[in-house]
Amino acid sequence: MVKIKKNIAISDSGFVFDPGSGDSYSLNPSGLEIVQMIKLGKDFSAILEAVTEKYEVDSDSFERYYYDFIATLAQLHLTEPDGKD
Amino acid sequence: MxxxxxxxxxxxxxxxxxxxxxxxxxxxxxxxxxxxxxxxxxxxxxxxxxxxxxxxxxxxxxxxxxxxxxxxxxxxxxxxxxxxxxxxxxxxxxxxxxxxxxxxxxxxxxxxxxxLPTLQQFEERHKSNLPEYGKKYGVNVPFSAPITSVEDFRKMQDKFEFPVVVKGKFYDAYIAYDMDQVALYFNKIAAKWGLPIVIQEFVRGTEVNVIALGDGKGNTIGAVPMRKTYITDKGKAWGGITLEDPTMMDLTYKIISQTKWRGGMELELIRTTKNELYMIEINPRLPAWVYLAVAAGQNLPEALVKLAMDIQVAPFTKYDIGKMFIRYSFxxxxxxxxxxxxxxxxxx
The missing domain is CATH 3.40.50.20 (Rossmann fold)
Incomplete structure (x- = not known):
């Protein structure tokens, strides 16, 4: 399961701060919603279910966007290196 | 009070x-x-x-x-x-x-x-002595050598790979990509700050710094790590942010406790993509970004004055992470x- 690193601060406005590198990022509302679900410990299937129920998106498209997004988070060192869905 | x-x-x-x-x-x-x-x-x-x-x-x-x-x-x-x-x-x-x-x-x-630091502390952390310093205190430092002429560098060129960093004994550092640039920067820095000039291996990575204050008995009175978020063409921080970085703090405690550093200091470090820390310089005084440390909760100038006055100073135990400074002109x-x-x- 993907895990956001414990020390990463995420505000309600979608502002993400990595205290280790000093870098900060902005999430859009959908990104923030997904990151919050990951932080709550939900795995891909739970997130897929929640998103497809709430938004008009098909499973295949969402899966592609989701893993793209996760890869970006990993590239920015925001996720634990061993966490995978 | x-x-x-x-x-x-x-x-x-x-x-x-x-x-x-x-x-x-x-x-x-x-x-x-x-x-x-x-x-x-x-x-x-x-x-x-x-x-x-x-x-x-x-x-x-x-x-x-x-x-x-x-x-x-x-x-x-x-x-x-x-x-x-x-x-x-x-x-x-x-x-x-x-x-x-x-x-x-x-x-x-x-x-x-x-x-102030003792003369021995001051001398041994000179840029030209950094390799010995690294060996003595078990700290990663880039390979470097002092030179007094461009010819000196020509003779030892096989020990380096371009680019290299050409540094003055007190101030100034330039990245040189070939022999011509080494000669150019050698003359430029030597004319301003004198000899020797130090040639240092270029370590690729992110520049991070720690400001610290040692009490001269091996204790770190305060330390705050920072990353420059905006760097001027002179390599100076025009913006910076305090970090949460236990490895940088451990390195600082280790250096201060081993050297019994007395006074303010700034550690200039490079964090490589492999997450290794290389020490590229120790500045023997508080740096120009000291007010960031004050704003983050460690008034190191005040502590330094108290130490000078033989007033007991309890070591700082925390600082605000994510505190930023942005320099401006006026x-x-x-x-x-x-x-x-x-x-x-x-x-x-």
């Missing part, structure tokens, strides 16, 4: 694009809840902004350059001390530290306290008569 009244003299008031630490140190002292400071500026140039910043600096005196020798400097300090009764003196330039350390005893006899309007005073009388 009643504040302790102290007269504190300090240099480094050149608050310019490559600023000295003087004004940020003064800001820390002005923030102090324990010290009521009368600030005496020691000025080398009539156009240093500090003497004209009257809300921060109470009185300024021109002083001779360290290169003029110890005697003219001491003579001037004696005069200033006679008038001002200096309690603590904080030199803020690398280039003047040697003179101050050499005169520490004489200053003390005059009644002026300092809190046109100070100066009346001609003020400039005239400083230029002709050497006092303002």
């Amino acid at each position: 009643e504040k302790i009244k102290l007269t504190i003299a300090l240099s480094g008031l050149n608050n310019i694009d490559s600023p000295g630490p003087g004004i940020p140190v003064v800001r820390g002292l002005r923030d102090s809840k324990e010290i009521d400071a009368r600030i005496i500026g020691l000025v080398y140039d009539n156009l240093e902004p500090g003497p004209y910043m009257h809300d921060l600096v109470d009185k300024s005196y021109k002083v001779p350059y360290p290169s003029d020798g110890v005697e003219p400097f001491l003579e001037r300090i004696r005069y200033i001390h006679q008038v001002e009764k200096i309690d603590v003196l904080i030199p803020n330039f690398d280039s003047e530290l040697f003179t101050f350390m050499k005169s520490e005893k004489i200053l003390r006899e005059m009644g002026i306290r300092t809190f 046109d100070l309007i100066v009346e001609l008569n003020e400039f005239e005073k400083l230029s002709t009388k050497g006092e303002l």
Whole structure:
């Protein structure tokens, strides 16, 4: 399961701060919603279910966007290196 | 609690694009809840902004350059001390530290306290001695060698790969991508800061820094790590942010405890993509971004003055993470008569 690193601060406005590198990022509302679900410990299937129920998106498209997004988070060192869905 | 009244003299008031630490140190002292400071500026140039910043600096005196020798400097300090009764003196330039350390005893006899590294601590952390320093204290340092001519580098060129960093003994560093650039930067730096020039292996990564204060007994009184978020073409931080970085803190504690560092310092480090830390320099004084540490909860200028006054200082245990600074420029309007005073009388 993907895990956001414990020390990463995420505000309600979608502002993400990595205290280790000093870098900060902005999430859009959908990104923030997904990151919050990951932080709550939900795995891909739970997130897929929640998103497809709430938004008009098909499973295949969402899966592609989701893993793209996760890869970006990993590239920015925001996720634990061993966490995978 | 009643504040302790102290007269504190300090240099480094050149608050310019490559600023000295003087004004940020003064800001820390002005923030102090324990010290009521009368600030005496020691000025080398009539156009240093500090003497004209009257809300921060109470009185300024021109002083001779360290290169003029110890005697003219001491003579001037004696005069200033006679008038001002200096309690603590904080030199803020690398280039003047040697003179101050050499005169520490004489200053003390005059009644002026300092809190400086020892000559041994100062000498062994020189850029030209960094490889030995790394070996002695078990710290990663890039390979480097001092040279006194471009020919010296030509002879040892096989030990380096381009690019290399060409560094002055006190200030300035340039990345050179070929022999021509090495020669160019060698001449440029040597003309300004003298010899030797240090050639250093270029380590790729992110530059991170730690400001720290050692009590001279091996204890770290305070330490704050920072990453430069905006770097000027002179390599100076125009913006920075405090970090949460236990490895940088451990390295700082290790260096201070092993060397029993006395005084302020700045560790300049490179974090590689493999997450290794390389120490590229130790600056033997508080850096110009010291006010970030003050704002993050560690008033290191205040602590340094207390240590100089033999007042017990409890080590800081925390600081705010994610505190930022953004430097800015500001046109100070100066009346001609003020400039005239400083230029002709050497006092303002």
